[in-house]
Amino acid sequence: MTEETIIGIDLGTTFSLVAHVDEAGAHVIRDERGDGRVPSVIGITPAAAGARPQVTIGWPAREHAIENARTTVYSVKRLIGKGWEDIRRDLPFLAYAVTPGPRDTLQVEIDGRRYTPEEVSATILRALRERAEQHLGRPVHKAVLTVPAYFDDAQRQATRTAGAAAGLEVVRIVNEPTAAALAYGIGLRARPGRAGPVAGVPQDRPEAGLPGRVALPTPTCPTTGGQFQAQTASGETVAVFDLGGGTFDVSILRLEDGVFQVLSTTGDTHLGGDDFDHALIQLVTDEVRDQFGVSISAPATKQALRSMAESVKIRLSEQHTAEIELDLGRERVYRRTITRGEFEQLIGPLVERTLGSCEQALRDARLTPADLAQVILVGGSTRIPLVRRRVGEFFGRPPYTALNPDEVVAIGAAIQAAILSGRQPDMLLLDVTPLSLGIETMGGAMGKLIVRNTTIPCRATEKFTTFVDGQTAIKFNVLQGERELAADCRSLAEFILDGVPPMPAGMPKIEVEFLIDANGILNVSAKELRSGKQAGIQIIPNHGLTRAEVQRITRESIEFAQADIDAHRRIDLRNQVEFDAHKTEQMLAKVGHLLEPAERERIERDIAALRKLAQETEDLDELHRALTAFGHGTLHLAELGIREALVQRDPAP
Amino acid sequence: MDSSTKTAPAKCRACHRPMGSPLFCDHCHSLYPSEGLNHFELFGFPPAFDIDPAALRQKYLQLSRGVHPDHHAASPESTDSLRLSAQLNEAHRVLLDPVLRAEYLLELFGGPAASADKGTLEGVLATALQLREDVCDAQATGDRPALDRCAARVRQLHEELLAGIGELARQLPGDPQVRRRLRATLNSIKYYQKLLGEL
Numbered sequence: 001m002t003e004e005t006i007i008g009i010d011l012g013t014t015f016s017l018v019a020h021v022d023e024a025g026a027h028v029i030r031d032e033r034g035d036g037r038v039p040s041v042i043g044i045t046p047a048a049a050g051a052r053p054q055v056t057i058g059w060p061a062r063e064h065a066i067e068n069a070r071t072t073v074y075s076v077k078r079l080i081g082k083g084w085e086d087i088r089r090d091l092p093f094l095a096y097a098v099t100p101g102p103r104d105t106l107q108v109e110i111d112g113r114r115y116t117p118e119e120v121s122a123t124i125l126r127a128l129r130e131r132a133e134q135h136l137g138r139p140v141h142k143a144v145l146t147v148p149a150y151f152d153d154a155q156r157q158a159t160r161t162a163g164a165a166a167g168l169e170v171v172r173i174v175n176e177p178t179a180a181a182l183a184y185g186i187g188l189r190a191r192p193g194r195a196g197p198v199a200g201v202p203q204d205r206p207e208a209g210l211p212g213r214v215a216l217p218t219p220t221c222p223t224t225g226g227q228f229q230a231q232t233a234s235g236e237t238v239a240v241f242d243l244g245g246g247t248f249d250v251s252i253l254r255l256e257d258g259v260f261q262v263l264s265t266t267g268d269t270h271l272g273g274d275d276f277d278h279a280l281i282q283l284v285t286d287e288v289r290d291q292f293g294v295s296i297s298a299p300a301t302k303q304a305l306r307s308m309a310e311s312v313k314i315r316l317s318e319q320h321t322a323e324i325e326l327d328l329g330r331e332r333v334y335r336r337t338i339t340r341g342e343f344e345q346l347i348g349p350l351v352e353r354t355l356g357s358c359e360q361a362l363r364d365a366r367l368t369p370a371d372l373a374q375v376i377l378v379g380g381s382t383r384i385p386l387v388r389r390r391v392g393e394f395f396g397r398p399p400y401t402a403l404n405p406d407e408v409v410a411i412g413a414a415i416q417a418a419i420l421s422g423r424q425p426d427m428l429l430l431d432v433t434p435l436s437l438g439i440e441t442m443g444g445a446m447g448k449l450i451v452r453n454t455t456i457p458c459r460a461t462e463k464f465t466t467f468v469d470g471q472t473a474i475k476f477n478v479l480q481g482e483r484e485l486a487a488d489c490r491s492l493a494e495f496i497l498d499g500v501p502p503m504p505a506g507m508p509k510i511e512v513e514f515l516i517d518a519n520g521i522l523n524v525s526a527k528e529l530r531s532g533k534q535a536g537i538q539i540i541p542n543h544g545l546t547r548a549e550v551q552r553i554t555r556e557s558i559e560f561a562q563a564d565i566d567a568h569r570r571i572d573l574r575n576q577v578e579f580d581a582h583k584t585e586q587m588l589a590k591v592g593h594l595l596e597p598a599e600r601e602r603i604e605r606d607i608a609a610l611r612k613l614a615q616e617t618e619d620l621d622e623l624h625r626a627l628t629a630f631g632h633g634t635l636h637l638a639e640l641g642i643r644e645a646l647v648q649r650d651p652a653p
Numbered sequence: 654m655d656s657s658t659k660t661a662p663a664k665c666r667a668c669h670r671p672m673g674s675p676l677f678c679d680h681c682h683s684l685y686p687s688e689g690l691n692h693f694e695l696f697g698f699p700p701a702f703d704i705d706p707a708a709l710r711q712k713y714l715q716l717s718r719g720v721h722p723d724h725h726a727a728s729p730e731s732t733d734s735l736r737l738s739a740q741l742n743e744a745h746r747v748l749l750d751p752v753l754r755a756e757y758l759l760e761l762f763g764g765p766a767a768s769a770d771k772g773t774l775e776g777v778l779a780t781a782l783q784l785r786e787d788v789c790d791a792q793a794t795g796d797r798p799a800l801d802r803c804a805a806r807v808r809q810l811h812e813e814l815l816a817g818i819g820e821l822a823r824q825l826p827g828d829p830q831v832r833r834r835l836r837a838t839l840n841s842i843k844y845y846q847k848l849l850g851e852l
Contacts, residue, residue, distance in 0.1 A: 171726055259714055420726040428718050454746065457722060459739040517735055518722040 006142040006171055006421055007132045008413025010179070011121060011159065013077040013246030013272060014380065016040045017410035018128040020136070021418040026183070026411045029135045036407055038131070040245075041065065041074045042123050046111040053113070057127040066307060069095040069299035071110050073120050075274055078246045079106045080117040080162070081155030081543055086270070093278050095299040095306065104543055118158055118545060122165035129166055133571055143168040144417045146409050148247040149175035150267035150434045152480050153492050153522050154543035160521070161545060171420055173519040177240035177251035178262055178431050179412025180378040184238070184403060185255045186415055236373035237263070239361070241391055241399065242409075243354060244379035246272040250358050252365040252372075261430040264364035264453045266357045271350060273313070273381040279346040280309040280338075284324060288334050301328075316340045317383050344386045351386055355394045364453050375399040378408055430455050433516050440477040440486035449514055452482065459515045463529075470502040474510065478524070496538040497526050510535050573623050577614040580627065581607045584634050587641040594640050606633055676737055677719035684720060684733045692744035692757060700761055702822035704748055713745045751815060752846075755822040756839055762826040765836050772833070773841045780810065781844035788852065804852045811845040814838055 008019045008026075015037040019028045028036035043061035045054040045068070056064070065072040073096050079087060083104035091098065099114065101107040107114040125143075132140050145168075147159050156173055163170035174182075235256030242249045249267035253260060284305060285296050296302060305326060315322040316338070326334040362368060375395045381387060382405050392398050419427050432453045439462065441447040449460035464474050474497040481489030500508050509529040516522055526535035584607055592600050610630050617623050664671055665678035675694070677684050693700045696712050718724065720741060725734035747753045760766065784807055791799040821827070821835040 172723070416723075419723050422724070422727070425724060426718070428714060428721060429723060430717065430721075455742045457735050457739040458742050459736070515735065515739060518738075 004142060005132075005136060005138070005140055006144060006417035007129070007140055008144045008146075008179075008410055008415070008417045009125065009128055010146050010176070010410035010413055011077065011125065011162075012040055012409075013075050013244055013274065014040060015245070015406060016124050016128055017407060018132050019407075019410040019414035020132065021414045021423075026186075026414040026418070028407050028410050029131055031131070036410070038124065038127055039074075040077065040124050041072060042120060043068050043072045044110045044113075044115075045071060053111070055123060057123060065095075066300055066303045069303035070097070072096065072303070073108050073110070073115075075246055076108070076117045076120040078270060078274065079108070080121060081152070081158035082106060082117075083543060090270075090274075090278075093274075093281060093302070093306070095303040103541060103546075105545070116545065116549070118162045118165060121159070121162035125162055125166035125168060129168060137571060137575055139571065141167065141169055142171050142417075144172045144174055144413045144420065145170050146174050146176045146179050146413050148242075148244075148267060148269050149177050149249040149251055149262075149265040149431075150247070150269050151175075151520075152269075152435055152490055153520070154490070154541070155269065156519060156521050157541075158544050160519070170519075172416060173521070174413055174416045174429075175249070175251065175262070175265065175431055175434075175520070176244070176247075176409045176412075177242045177249045177265065177378065178253070178260065178429065179410075179416060180240050180242060180376060180403070180408045181238065181251070181253045181255065181260055182412040182415045182429065183408045184240075184376055184400075185260055235259075237365075237367065237371055238374040238376055239358070239372050239395065240376045240378055241354070241358070241382065242267075242378040243381040243387060244272045245381070246270070246274045248272055248354055248357065250354070250361045252361050252367060258427045259430070260428070261455075262432045262453075263367070264361045265432060265434050266361045266364065267434070268353065268357065271353060272379070273310075275350055276313055276347045276381065276384070277306060277309040279350070280312060280343070281305050283338075283346060284309070284326065284334065284336075287336065288326070288328065291334065292328060292332055294328055294332070301326075312338065313343070313384070316343050317385060340385070347384075347386065351390050354387075355390060358391075358394055369395045369397075372397075376403065377401050378403070378405050380406055431518070431520070432456060433458065433520055435480045435490075436482055437514060437516065437522065438479050438489075440479060440491075444486045446479050446481065446484060446486050446489050450516065454516075456516050456520055457518055459513060461511050461513050464497065464510045464512060465506050466500060466503070466508050467505055469505050471505065471508075472500045472502055473498045474500060476512075478514075478522070491542045492522065493542055494540045495524060496540070497535050498538060499536040500528070501531075512537075569620050573620060573627065574614050577610055577623070577627060580630065580634075581611055584637065587634075587637055591637070591640045591644045594644075595637065599636070603634055603637060606630055674716060674719060676716055676741070679719070682719070682724070684725070684730045684737060686733050686737060687740070691761060692747050693761075695741065695744045696748065698748075700758060702751075702755060702758060702819060702825070704754070706749075709745070709748055713741070716741055752818065752839065752842060755818045755835065758822055758825055759832060759835055759839070762832065765833065767836070767840060770833065770836045771840060772837045773844075774814075774837050777841040777844060781848065784848060788848065800852075804849075807845055807848045807852065811842065811849060814842040814845065818842065 005020060010017045017028050017036045017038065019026055030036045038058040039062040041058065041061040043056040043064060045056070061072055062074075065074065078090060079098065084100040084106065087098065087106065097109040099107050099109050101114070101116065105116065107116055108120060129140055129143070143163060145159055145163055147156055151159070160170045160173060235254060237252065237254050240249070240251045240253065242251075247267065247269050248271040249265060251265040252263045254263055289295055296305060308324060308326065312322045312324055320340045321337050324334070324336050324338055328334055372395060375391060375397060377388065377391065377399045382391075382401070388399060388401070416429065418424055419429065433450060433456050434452060436448045436452045437450040437460075438446045438448040449462060450458055464476065466474060476495050477486065478492045478495060479486055479489040480492055483489050495512070497510055497512070500510065510526055511529055512524060512526045514522060514524055524537060524539070526537045527533070528535045584603065588600065588603065595603075610626055613626050614623060665681060665683055667683040668678060668681040670678065670680045673679050675685060675687055675690060675697070687695065691700070696709065696716070698704060717738070720734055720737040722731060722734045722738055725731050747757050784803060788800065788803045790796075791803060817838050818835065821831055821838060824831050825835070
């Protein structure tokens with residue numbers, strides 16, 4: 001295999017998934033239980049003095065979240081690239097400790113040790129990478145990562161850093177709703193001529209004229225049973241409504257003959273299933289205080305309440321009432337029944353906020369609900385009946401729910417990986433920047449250079465000069481946001497142009513280029529126009545990590561670095577086992593008749609035993625010894641094989 | 654101004670096959686950074702106000718397929734691809750929008766630029782001010798019908814100016830008087846655009 005595999009990863013607030021594209025299509029890589037989801041939860045167990053902490057990831061960490069409340073980190077996506085002010089309202093709901101870090105970053109504090117959200121995310125990414133490596137049987141170094149479309153520059157950069165810290169080159173950052181549309185659109189193209197009744201899809205669309213060429217085999221999506229709908233080749237406009245565990249996006253896209261063009265996107269990077277849980281938690285907390293005079297502050301109780309709120313929310317999607325029971329200790333038990341109606345009343349305002357965003361997205365795309373061919377639901381929180389109902393009412397049509405809302409984003413990421421590998425030359429993904437970019441002007445206003453929903457890559461230039469004779473440095477502040485005042489926008493970084501030649505005020509002319517790449521990440525460069533030389537530019541980010549910090553977390557993973565080495569060694573050893581076993585079987589078939597029956601039987605037993613050991617053992621040294629012993633035990637057979645081959649090629653006279 | 658002089662090099666320098674676009678080779682996908690090309694040249698269109706939207710879209714998608722970073726991810730040309738793609742997106746944005754297109758054409762034909770000539774059409778400032786007051790009043794009192802009437806009026810005035818811009822831009826390069834008149838119309842329409850954005 002000459003081409004390096006690029007995996008697609010959906011790094012979610014609650015669950016993360018990894019997918020890849022092979023000859024059979026795009027599919028999610030599952031665990032032995034058939035589940036593609038890895039809970040985005042890590043448990044950090046303090047080790048003995050001097051040693052490094054033990055880390056559990058995914059289901060085991062989630063299952064022990066209550067007893068290890070203080071040492072279990074979840075929903076870290078809500079912290080990544082954010083500052084202290086951004087997450088204040090989340091703090092009462094978090095069972096683990098969060099402290100402010102340098103440059104308005106956040107850190108998770110466990111047993112006196114501090115971890116950046118990037119490090120925590122990297123730990124999850126590493127687990128996904130290992131899952132992919134075990135499945136593919138070879139090392140993986142490259143990935144496409146998805147982020148909420150409404151993530152700003154700091155959040156995107158932080159996500160990329162997390163990838164690097166997990167040993168992954170992040171070849172592209174794709175917006176989650178766009179990835180979902182990719183999976184949906186590919187499904188459309190992959191099944192020309194197959195029409196079946198699917199909710200919300202008009203049945204009278206002509207199918208003639210569909211491109212006969214299939215870009216990719218149908219993505220495997222278990223809930224759909226492959227029932228993607230064929231649509232017209234002239235294209236259609238769709239809305240993707242993506243409400244996940246912690247973030248919300250809505251994107252309007254035009255899909256047309258392999259082109260996926262985002263017309264507008266908007267959202268809220270702090271609105272999702274977690275907030276619905278918080279609404280329930282708040283209700284219970286208030287009632288417990290009123291009935292028992294107890295305030296819930298113990299981390300274990302907080303965590304128990306959180307788990308309970310999540311399961312109540314999920315149950316209320318299936319049934320009309322749910323029981324809540326919380327043991328408060330000392331024979332005090334809080335009990336109540338909650339109806340779906342009560343729950344809907346609690347989350348109603350949050351759902352209405354998502355519809356406000358839908359209105360904005362349509363306005364920005366200069367469209368009305370009637371212009372849309374489909375509304376696609378993505379993200380686990382779109383299983384909530386109220387969400388489906390209100391989205392359906394807003395857009396005036398039943399939303400499209402045939403895609404598995406948990407898996408579709410990872411599938412899209414894998415498809416994007418295939419595009420980047422050069423396997424889909426006819427496909428074209430045109431995304432936009434979600435937020436306007438500008439600089440702070442005199443008087444503290446936001447001077448926009450690039451407006452939101454501009455197709456990326458895009459660039460803008462701005463000329464700067466000096467105000468004082470002999471001034472050799474110019475400072476400016478780069479902002480992201482839609483508000484008029486700089487103070488209300490997100491300040492990405494302070495830039496300092498230095499080495500400006502000392503000249504009278506206003507004489508130097510420095511052109512600064514702002515280039516937003518296909519990842520939605522800003523690149524800045526500067527040129528002194530008189531000399532044509534690149535000007536020196538210093539960037540002081542207001543969020544995120546310095547280069548030294550990135551290097552540190554890349555170097556030292558939270559868990560033992562040994563685990564990484566072991567994972568690779570395990571893969572290599574298992575491949576070697578399979579290779580040797582297969583070769584021996586071939587040899588047996590060819591020259592086995594020359595062996596004593598007893599020896600032949602022993603070798604057959606050895607093959608089976610070695611394969612079994614490779615599957616079962618975690619002791620890599622033992623496996624290595626067994627492989628060596630197997631080599632010795634088949635030496636005689638190998639010699640026979642070589643002799644036979646020589647005889648056949650060069651028959652004795 | 655002659656756009657035909659700055660079209661594609663006849664043959665690709667890398668694979669020596671004829672080139673269909675000034676930006677990239679259809680055969681070996683080599684990229685040709687094109688700092689010097691204006692937006693019309695980039696698309697191979699004559700510098701004129703009237704553009705067929707279908708042709709613009711088709712050409713945009715064709716060129717995007719050739720230069721987009723997704724298709725040059727692993728190549729040493731990825732920086733060229735990024736810049737070319739940004740340039741193409743900007744050109745498309747300008748050519749798609751009639752006001753930006755007229756503004757750009759006026760600049761190509763020597764201006765005057767907005768910074769040099771801030772004049773507006775007679776009466777526009779007063780009308781826009783009056784409309785703004787009406788909008789504010791209607792919003793303050795929650796008078797929906799009045800607000801709708803204001804919106805309709807702004808839209809109508811905007812349409813009228815847009816038609817004027819088209820008429821003048823079609824005469825470009827034109828005499829200095831035509832260009833000054835176009836400048837004033839472009840300056841004027843900004844007031845209505847702002848109002849529309851707020852409604």
